[in-house]
Amino acid sequence: MTDLTSMTIAEAKAGLASKSFTSLELTDAHLAAIEAARSLNAFVLETPDQARAMARAIDAKIAKGEGGPLAGIPLGIKDLFATKDVRTTACSKILGNFVPPYESTVTSQLWRDGAVMLGKLNNDEFAMGSSNETSCFGPVVNPWRREGSNTTLVPGGSSGGSASAVAALLCMGATATDTGGSIRQPAAFTATVGVKPTYGRCSRWGIVAFASSLDQAGPIARTTRDAAILMRSMAGHDPKDTTSVDRAVPDYEAAIGKSVKGMKIGIPKEYRLDGMPAEIEKLWAEGAAWLKAAGAELVEVSLPHTKYALPAYYIVAPAEASSNLARYDGVRYGLRVPGRSIGELYENTRAEGFGDEVRRRVMIGTYVLSAGYYDAYYLRAQKVRTLIKKDFEDCFAKGVSAILTPATPSAAFGVGEKGGADPVEMYLNDIFTVTVNMAGLPGIAVPAGKDAQGLPLGLQLIGRPFDEETLFSLGEVVEQAAGRFTPQRWW
Known part of the structure; x- marks a missing residue:
């Protein structure tokens, strides 16, 4: 079986x-x-x-x-x-x-x-x-x-x-x-x-x-x-x-195996980070070569606001989290830790119910939304988000079908x-993934190789809005060239 x-x-x-x-x-x-x-x-x-x-x-x-x-x-x-x-x-x-x-x-x-x-x-x-x-x-x-x-x-x-x-x-x-x-x-x-x-x-x-x-x-x-x-x-x-x-909803499976000949694939120069491991750089170059061999055209593109994506994301996401998580108050459902007042009930429930990382993000989010800091942080992050989205729009307006980047800065730790x-x-x-969420775009991660210690590494393809089909076609090219990897069973 x-x-x-x-x-x-x-x-x-x-x-x-x-x-x-x-x-x-x-x-x-x-x-x-x-x-x-x-x-x-x-x-x-x-x-x-x-x-x-x-x-x-x-x-x-x-x-x-x-x-x-x-x-x-x-x-x-x-x-x-x-x-x-x-x-x-x-x-x-x-x-x-x-x-x-x-x-x-x-x-x-x-x-x-x-x-x-x-x-x-x-x-x-x-x-x-x-x-x-x-x-x-x-x-x-x-x-x-x-x-x-x-x-x-x-x-x-x-x-x-x-x-x-x-x-x-x-x-x-x-x-x-x-x-x-x-x-x-x-x-x-x-x-x-x-x-x-x-x-x-x-x-x-x-x-x-x-x-x-x-x-x-x-x-x-x-x-x-x-x-x-x-x-x-x-x-x-x-x-x-x-x-x-x-x-x-299109038939996404029909896109598998479709020719990628003539597609323009953008290689963003801003994703070449200082201190990026050589094996990630090599994998990226290999992925680009596979797509080129399949008939795609490689073009260098610029996404100048990429460097601001991570700090902007870690303002927008915690701000929305602090708003969304306000509903967990111990009153209507879930954990309830009693207190002498309604305020104490909230405090006790949240202190015991939320873990460290969730508390950290709720605190950051509440801070950036508070009076006096909203304009300095949240509003500015939303403006940066608009600029990140425009970077991608400018690329796609030049005929780029998809953008190829590494998926992660390293293998699993x-x-x-x-x-x-x-x-x-x-x-x-x-660092390589948040821009896609900030711009609302589709992205796919496909296994593309292994590092020196035998751990898998992936490549990411970023597509135009609602053009997941192109990503499936390109992803299949990378998958076929790289082959499939499965872990050795030890558990």
Whole structure:
């Protein structure tokens, strides 16, 4: 049965259609894999009974020829997505054992199309983190290890559970969210494919909010094709989300294998950072050469406001977080720590319920929004954001189809290695990804090589608004040239 877990979604769909195996068999194989891999701490809640019930129901539909585009495919769901009657905590103590009476739009669309839920995946608390070490359920472990070393590595964050579970073959794909790189950075750290769609492409309704103008749901999968298959089900207009865009959802899978001949690929000079590791520079050059060999044209482009993106992001995102997290007051749901007054109840609940990183960001956000500092910080950051967006618009206006950059400044690092004394050290992991969120653009991270210690490295492609199809076509070129990598099983 273990062979069933090593298939891609595309292969599993073909196998289910030809009746080579059932969804129940596929689901059981993944449930067994999850059970054997609890040391990775990727899942915070396993739902085997529900998974088997869903699989049986799908098998009955497949038998009648009624299966949807994801019929029988077992998925993991990031614990930021509300799942009806299934605990959803955002991996924070403050939500306690919250069980939503409703389903997020993205997950409801996956179930509509026949997918099976294996359980809820670990993430950084409220999606605030770049290593999946801030979760109240403890850190997620990356299934990859440095050659000749047993050091426990992080899978990246905030969607670390999603990336780790997909890389370790515990689920065929996973939902994730990206506010400043939380899909693309973990994908790069685990040799998986991660897509951050255009802002507004996937509904945010029913997803626990971090920074509302930046958050976007997307898939993490094993291949570019699998990501395209998942994305088609996840995307779409939702009247319940005012930021959701009313545009037809294309068949993303049809873009896989399309010619990239004649496409202009921008190489931004501002992404060549001082002290950037030589292996990242080499990988970037290799990726550019692969695209050129496939017929694309390489052009140097300038994104002059890139250097301001990270500081501006760490003003905008905490400001929105402090506003969004004001609802966790211990009164209506979640954790409640009593106090002698309503003020004390709020203070006690938040002090005990929020972790260090969440408290830090709420404090920063409250500060930059306060009277006397709003103009100096928040307003200025929003102006910078407009300039960052214009940089990209200027590039695309010159006929550039997509922009190629590294996905991360390094390979995965060890648990506890970064950010202890200096939080900014951790924030620097998002240096190549935050511009995409600030501009609301789509981005994809594709595995492209390994570092000297045998750890995976990824490349990022940034596209024009609502042109994810071009990213899938280009991503497939990189994937085919680089080959696929899987971690050696040690867990």
